[in-house]
Amino acid sequence: MKVGILGYGNLGRGVEKAVCAAEDMELVGVFSRRDPSTVKTVTGAPVFHVDDLASKKGDIDVLVICGGSATDLPEMTPKYAADFNVIDSFDTHARIPEHFANVDAAAKKGGKIGIISCGWDPGMFSLNRVYAHSVLPGGKDYTFWGKGVSQGHSDAIRRIEGVVDARQYTVPVPAALEAVRAGKNPELTTREKHTRECYVVVEEGADKARIEQEIKTMPNYFADYDTTVHFISQEELDCDHKGLPHGGSVIYTGTTGENTHVIEYSLKLDSNPDFTGSVLVAYARAAYRLNQEGVSGAKTVLDIAPSYISPISGDELRAHYL
Amino acid sequence: MKVGILGYGNLGRGVEKAVCAAEDMELVGVFSRRDPSTVKTVTGAPVFHVDDLASKKGDIDVLVICGGSATDLPEMTPKYAADFNVIDSFDTHARIPEHFANVDAAAKKGGKIGIISCGWDPGMFSLNRVYAHSVLPGGKDYTFWGKGVSQGHSDAIRRIEGVVDARQYTVPVPAALEAVRAGKNPELTTREKHTRECYVVVEEGADKARIEQEIKTMPNYFADYDTTVHFISQEELDCDHKGLPHGGSVIYTGTTGENTHVIEYSLKLDSNPDFTGSVLVAYARAAYRLNQEGVSGAKTVLDIAPSYISPISGDELRAHYL
Numbered sequence: 006m007k008v009g010i011l012g013y014g015n016l017g018r019g020v021e022k023a024v025c026a027a028e029d030m031e032l033v034g035v036f037s038r039r040d041p042s043t044v045k046t047v048t049g050a051p052v053f054h055v056d057d058l059a060s061k062k063g064d065i066d067v068l069v070i071c072g073g074s075a076t077d078l079p080e081m082t083p084k085y086a087a088d089f090n091v092i093d094s095f096d097t098h099a100r101i102p103e104h105f106a107n108v109d110a111a112a113k114k115g116g117k118i119g120i121i122s123c124g125w126d127p128g129m130f131s132l133n134r135v136y137a138h139s140v141l142p143g144g145k146d147y148t149f150w151g152k153g154v155s156q157g158h159s160d161a162i163r164r165i166e167g168v169v170d171a172r173q174y175t176v177p178v179p180a181a182l183e184a185v186r187a188g189k190n191p192e193l194t195t196r197e198k199h200t201r202e203c204y205v206v207v208e209e210g211a212d213k214a215r216i217e218q219e220i221k222t223m224p225n226y227f228a229d230y231d232t233t234v235h236f237i238s239q240e241e242l243d244c245d246h247k248g249l250p251h252g253g254s255v256i257y258t259g260t261t262g263e264n265t266h267v268i269e270y271s272l273k274l275d276s277n278p279d280f281t282g283s284v285l286v287a288y289a290r291a292a293y294r295l296n297q298e299g300v301s302g303a304k305t306v307l308d309i310a311p312s313y314i315s316p317i318s319g320d321e322l323r324a325h326y327l
Numbered sequence: 328m329k330v331g332i333l334g335y336g337n338l339g340r341g342v343e344k345a346v347c348a349a350e351d352m353e354l355v356g357v358f359s360r361r362d363p364s365t366v367k368t369v370t371g372a373p374v375f376h377v378d379d380l381a382s383k384k385g386d387i388d389v390l391v392i393c394g395g396s397a398t399d400l401p402e403m404t405p406k407y408a409a410d411f412n413v414i415d416s417f418d419t420h421a422r423i424p425e426h427f428a429n430v431d432a433a434a435k436k437g438g439k440i441g442i443i444s445c446g447w448d449p450g451m452f453s454l455n456r457v458y459a460h461s462v463l464p465g466g467k468d469y470t471f472w473g474k475g476v477s478q479g480h481s482d483a484i485r486r487i488e489g490v491v492d493a494r495q496y497t498v499p500v501p502a503a504l505e506a507v508r509a510g511k512n513p514e515l516t517t518r519e520k521h522t523r524e525c526y527v528v529v530e531e532g533a534d535k536a537r538i539e540q541e542i543k544t545m546p547n548y549f550a551d552y553d554t555t556v557h558f559i560s561q562e563e564l565d566c567d568h569k570g571l572p573h574g575g576s577v578i579y580t581g582t583t584g585e586n587t588h589v590i591e592y593s594l595k596l597d598s599n600p601d602f603t604g605s606v607l608v609a610y611a612r613a614a615y616r617l618n619q620e621g622v623s624g625a626k627t628v629l630d631i632a633p634s635y636i637s638p639i640s641g642d643e644l645r646a647h648y649l
Binding site: 022101117167259262264266268270271272274276280287305311312313316323327 | 427584592
């Protein structure tokens with residue numbers, strides 16, 4: 006299976022590593038909007054300019070699109086779905102139906118598969134929400150994120166005047182987690198579910214009180230949370246906060262008569278982009294296989310049987326993993 | 328969707344409750360080998376003799392077969408798969424390939440679907456093993472069971488001379504769980520993973536020392552474990568140990584380069600048969616839908632896309648659960 010990567014940031018590097026770890030895949034190359042001579046890949050994979058994609062149609066079985074959900078993916082995924090089997094990690098939950106429709110139309114026209122919103126949330130967490138609701142209808146699901154780095158929140162802090170660098174951790178509130186795990190089905194406000202911890206490097210002489218105030222009152226990002234701000238040096242940030250760990254839990258409580266059942270799926274990830282990249286690559290396998298069977302159009306993880314993402318044969322899966 | 332239940336023990340009752348909780352299903356009735364007049368159902372569902380099944384072919388969309396894996400299911404599932412869409416919870420892991428082949432042949436001949444080995448292990452735990460291995464190839468999975476009642480082990484104790492009643496709990500060893508959750512990938516012996524706790528009621532004047540010795544040295548069941556035996560009264564057993572709770576965890580550790588990722592799926596179930604019944608009923612929905620699409624043959628949870636087990640439409644799943 007020949008795989009191409011479009012876009013080469015943290016996620017693209019995660020996809021590159023995962024393709025190289027998959028024995029049934031070959032990496033055709035990375036396609037970038039930058040000048041290829043300026044891009045160095047982790048595994049030495051070749052780099053092409055994005056404009057070269059048009060000439061590679063026959064050489065790529067699946068194109069993994071590693072772009073941002075705000076502006077890149079809504080445009081790129083439908084565009085390339087007409088000519089390639091594609092997969093993306095579109096994660097703006099509210100706009101998924103619209104994105105699905107756009108990719109579906111393009112992919113069907115080209116007779117290709119377009120898998121959207123693949124990763125861990127949306128992705129593995131979505132699977133677990135749907136499995137749980139299907140098995141025990143009428144229950145309640147909770148999703149907790151963290152402890153982990155939110156790149157969106159870190160970026161928001163970096164845009165404040167006087168801030169040089171920042172890392173923001175999303176942290177689930179232990180008491181909330183405990184109540185949910187105990188099957189108590191609590192009603193939780195945004196503030197009661199997560200706290201936010203910020204590590205911030207500022208310019209010399211910057212007004213720390215003003216910056217702290219601006220962070221804590223920032224609408225959408227911080228205003229609804231209990232937020233802690235720590236001012237540290239760039240050296241401390243580089244040394245203690247250089248990774249992109251993340252994770253979280255989907256916890257579901259349902260009942261059968263008088264009996265209560267709690268289902269929990271949790272992830273503890275050293276690297277968010279590496280894991281997301283690994284999920285994309287597993288589902289890239291499914292995109293290719295489905296298309297080989299003559300299927301086309303947009304799909305999500307909910308539409309794909311687990312055996313399609315495994316390199317192991319059905320016989321072997323039944324014998325050793327069932 | 329019209330559902331029939333074949334076999335009416337604890338699992339049959341769990342299936343009955345789940346069918347009644349599903350808004351898109353109707354329970355045709357329970358089919359039993361016993362005299363129907365002696366069987367009382369939980370929800371008042373009608374009871375028929377198993378021989379009446381032959382005349383109900385057109386009235387049942389899916390037949391849920393609730394029998395034992397040792398002798399019932401290897402015979403019953405292939406037999407009924409020729410005439411009905413069927414589903415079972417066959418859980419003798421080593422014999423799954425053979426059972427699959429038998430059900431596949433029968434179901435294909437009749438143009439029906441036969442889903443085998445559905446429940447939580449095999450079932451939901453299998454799904455999680457396959458998802459994890461597919462996303463992070465080359466890692467290691469661990470399955471822990473309990474704390475929960477093992478009906479097989481309880482039965483084994485009851486067969487000892489002088490024993491009136493018994494309840495056996497399988498308990499994961501906390502230190503083993505902790506090491507696995509920490510991503511340490513320990514090599515664990517059977518003894519290091521689980522302990523066994525037995526609550527035993529004996530006849531008056533029975534030789535407790537002999538019974539304890541017989542339990543602790545019983546091959547396959549107890550000899551490889553650290554086993555604790557508590558002798559209690561029938562009243563205590565009925566009062567403190569009447570439920571059938573169970574659960575456990577599938578924990579997977581995989582890496583991407585220098586980064587480690589831990590995936591955990593865990594269940595805490597007040598009633599093992601209720602939950603297993605709920606999983607069967609969700610997949611009964613998939614059996615019916617797949618057959619409506621013209622698909623036939625044997626399937627397992629690994630072959631079925633999550634959206635097939637949900638009563639919710641694809642549009643709604645994408646808008647609210649993805």
